[in-house]
Amino acid sequence: MSDDTQKNTLANTQFSVLDLAPILEGSNAVESFQNSMKLAQAVEQFGFNRYWLAEHHNMPGIASSATAVVIGYIAGATSTLRVGSGGIMLPNHAPLIIAEQFGTLESMYPGRIDLGLGRAPGTDQLTAYALRRNQRVDGSEFPEQLAELRSFLQPSSQNRVRAIPGEGLSIPIWLLGSSGFSAKLAGQLGLPFAFASHFAPDYLLPALQLYRTNFQPSETLSKPYVMVGVNVIVAESDEKAKWLASSQEQAFLNIIRGKSGKLQAPIENMDTVWSETERAMVQKMLSYSVAGSMNTVREKLLAFKQETQADEFIVNTHVFNQEERIRSYELLSHIV
Template identity: 65%
Template sequence: MGTTPTRLFNNIPLSVLDLAPIIEGGNAVQSFNNSVELAQHTEKLGFNRYWLAEHHNMPGIASSATSVLIGHIAGATEKIRVGAGGVMLPNHATLVIAEQFGTLEALYPGRIDLGLGRAPGSDQATAHALRRTLSRGAEEFPLQLEELQTYFEYNPSAHVRAIPGEGLEIPIWLLGSSGFSAKLAAQKGLPFSFASHFAPDYTLPALQLYRDNFKPSDALMEPYAMVGVNVIAADTDEKAHWLATSQQQQFLSLLRGRPTELKPPVDDISVVSTELERASIGRTLDPRSTIIGSPETVREGLTRFLDETKADEIIINSQIFYQEDRLRSYEIIMELMD
């Protein structure tokens, strides 16, 4: 399953979620270079896996061609697992995903993860542009998952075969921000990753649903839950909270329906937002799953998060404008784990 960690915190492996941010004044080339640097940096620090997420029509996120970027990151690293967190399966023909990840696994054997989501990763107009029709949507996700799993099975007599892909053991994860994928992952006996970093209210119910309904499978004998958390760590609480205003502005732009590139920090978030908007941002970036501060503050926050979720693994998103501060944030986290 690829869940054996290289470094531990209370026996919990730590992983990286990279949204490949395009910063204000930057471009996709800079974003990809930054992602390579971060992947190499976190690999050396001892992080377990490095995931990239599919988003479309987002000026501040460069990972739309997720499979291509996974190959780029895997080629620039040596041992860290690299994967999708996730591929939005309703956007794609399942055969194409089987072939893409079969190719990645053939190139980088034993290092590729396939995390699957059922949301479009975009607005409805973009979803239509991706699929040309919305007749096949999230409600057919279980059928698509079954189809994808069939393509990975070795069956030389099948009329349609995924080559490369068939016969390869590529870990499939289900991703979710509600109970749907939690229940499906439990029924299929698959590892589950929950997006607590933007859906904190549903975290504990979804994890309980997954664990209570889990059925062992050839892929997994016991439930395995990885939970997402935002961490913005700096040497002082003050600097961390200043850095965090970039992520707050990003959610503010989504709230207004006008997504932007990742903006630089501001000294006072109230200058660029209303009280109502800040309340909405606070509900999404809840302190339960958005940990901001100095090393000691982050240690306390992560300890509390683990106590509450009983996560088997944590995947960390650090949406930070300045690359040197993003590298330092992950460095601080791993220093705490020592």
């Protein structure tokens, strides 16, 4: 297959950005938000489709805990980019609050807000309890919470309790997941589905099959729509990209070790910090990841496309240096 054919194939796929609002070692949340704003403004110019932020709590290296607030900050600093959540962890919140928050965002930035929803707490059990919703963190109530949230967004609501603003607004709802639960539910409800393969790749293909098999056309979608999470780092050479990717590898190594912390600067040799077993575990978690030159990344993304038949890729670029992070997205935009 020629480079032109590869490029044309990827050109039929939407590309978006997942920003984990990383807090860098030696820095703070103030700089994290400034970096996110500058990145969003840059990728808007590069032609990316949407810009999502994720809800996490009690994580020293992630600044987007107040996700709706950060979405408003990013939307206010851009003009055409879709901005949303990847995702809001619905079990942490009263559905009415989310309807009001995103109704407010949609009223401020009409036609630009996405509401991606997950059923995990996005944190540990102790922190989930501190969020004061309930003591159950298994996500079993998610379908009922989702139905309640959607009812608040319906026009001419018959509810005695109404979401103002929110009621009657067209806010696209996505279901996010790393297993089959949300995949099947999204299919049954005719909603778009995003899989968190950027950190949990094992069940990706079965989940996509489950989603497509169970899909029922709805007012939202006439056919399935799949977004797949990928970690992508593009640089002028494979060697440089591999070096930049060591920050990401250190972050995943900390996850395996049960440690938390800020994003670390790149290092020359990961073999000095991990064991063979840890290396294998990290590489398995990063199965849907690529770090390399434009040609290397193009080939890998094409393989991901052929394997998943995804309609859209949402890209996380876990790079320590802000300029290199923006440059990676710029180079990626030339690939696609």
